[in-house]
Amino acid sequence: MAGAYHEGTPAVPGGKRPQFGSRFLSDPARVFHHNAWDNVEWSEEQAAAAEKKVRENSTQRVCQEKQVDYEINAHKYWNDFYKIHENGFFKDRHWLFTEFPELAPSQNQNHSADLHTENKRSEVPGCRRSEDGPDLIIDQHKCSSNSLGHKTQTLPVEENVTQKLGHLEICADEFPGSSATYRILEVGCGVGNTVFPILQTNNDPGLFVYCCDFSSEAIELVQTNSAYDPSRCFAFVHDLCNEDKSYPLPSNSLDVIILIFVLSAIVPDKMQKALNRLSRLLKPGGMMLLRDYGRYDMAQLRFKKGQCLSENFYVRGDGTRVYFFTQDELDTLFTTAGLEKVQNLVDRRLQVNRGKQLTMYRVWIQCKYRKPLPSSTGS
Numbered sequence: 001m002a003g004a005y006h007e008g009t010p011a012v013p014g015g016k017r018p019q020f021g022s023r024f025l026s027d028p029a030r031v032f033h034h035n036a037w038d039n040v041e042w043s044e045e046q047a048a049a050a051e052k053k054v055r056e057n058s059t060q061r062v063c064q065e066k067q068v069d070y071e072i073n074a075h076k077y078w079n080d081f082y083k084i085h086e087n088g089f090f091k092d093r094h095w096l097f098t099e100f101p102e103l104a105p106s107q108n109q110n111h112s113a114d115l116h117t118e119n120k121r122s123e124v125p126g127c128r129r130s131e132d133g134p135d136l137i138i139d140q141h142k143c144s145s146n147s148l149g150h151k152t153q154t155l156p157v158e159e160n161v162t163q164k165l166g167h168l169e170i171c172a173d174e175f176p177g178s179s180a181t182y183r184i185l186e187v188g189c190g191v192g193n194t195v196f197p198i199l200q201t202n203n204d205p206g207l208f209v210y211c212c213d214f215s216s217e218a219i220e221l222v223q224t225n226s227a228y229d230p231s232r233c234f235a236f237v238h239d240l241c242n243e244d245k246s247y248p249l250p251s252n253s254l255d256v257i258i259l260i261f262v263l264s265a266i267v268p269d270k271m272q273k274a275l276n277r278l279s280r281l282l283k284p285g286g287m288m289l290l291r292d293y294g295r296y297d298m299a300q301l302r303f304k305k306g307q308c309l310s311e312n313f314y315v316r317g318d319g320t321r322v323y324f325f326t327q328d329e330l331d332t333l334f335t336t337a338g339l340e341k342v343q344n345l346v347d348r349r350l351q352v353n354r355g356k357q358l359t360m361y362r363v364w365i366q367c368k369y370r371k372p373l374p375s376s377t378g379s
């Protein structure tokens, strides 16, 4: 199936993960000597062939009636996906902390040095360390607000002073994790491939991790996972496209929001508003982190005619959808949401199936955008 989710390379058994992005293919004759090559340059012919393939597979669009069904029932298609696969896609994601040290800042002594390097790297397209990506690859949590046992902290409220989340009522000054000092939200968390490594790796006592997904099946799998700790984590069902439902936490309350292969799963004309709403939740100085599919990724080229919904947006055989971004599109989305660029990189990786002598060209985009600090006035 085009675009089923599997992560590529497993972690090195018993060893520290090597830095990504350090293996370059200089001699094409050696392509089958390793499983993956980093920062692969595409030839003009290859780029032209990819464009042609996309033109071809986009000629025939899915009919309007089916398009409406995929939109209205999007959560159901993902529920079915998780009913079939459960958490079979759980993979080691320790690359998360190499790429996104913001997820465990106290575990990264060189955090500020890393950020400095990132700023530099963002100016050099294509110059980055790479990583594995997917290819291709609750009901409600019991109210445990203030479960860290800290004093509650009053924060400005987003829209509603009190919001109802199922049977759970959340107030501005008393919401899950209200007393935490470092708050991370993962949107479209699936079965917790990112959340659980964060909880395991980041042992800051002030950490609180929120995670949501519109698939109740996925959230149930997160909540019933033995590593789920309601004193440090709050998993909830939420549709990031739903304008009528607020997040169960106030504006300006989050240090980090992370989106891993989720923005691509929503219909393009709802992406901007979804990001605008998320941006409001960030503290000034807070960061939005994203890793997602890039234009002409192998998964896009593999779609057949009749699976295209709109330009660069496709439906898989199981009814789940996927968009393939350019760096510029993501830059526009984030900056329109009021954020400033820290990093916007393209990761072109060549994965190799040595057994079958197959080559797979992957294109992923990684972004970090920051909410600006209020500018000091009167100086």
Ligand SMILES: C[S@@+](CC[C@H](N)C(=O)[O-])C[C@H]1O[C@@H](n2cnc3c(N)ncnc32)[C@H](O)[C@@H]1O
Residues within 6 Å of the ligand: 005, 074, 078, 134, 187, 188, 189, 190, 191, 192, 193, 194, 212, 213, 214, 215, 218, 238, 239, 240, 241, 259, 260, 261, 262, 265, 266
């Ligand atoms: C490709 S999966 C990625 C899951 C997870 N981030 C990971 O990397 O393992 C996309 C996820 O986004 C979720 N999703 C798609 N559209 C959504 C929406 N509108 N609101 C919330 N979650 C959504 C799906 O249920 C699915 O879990």
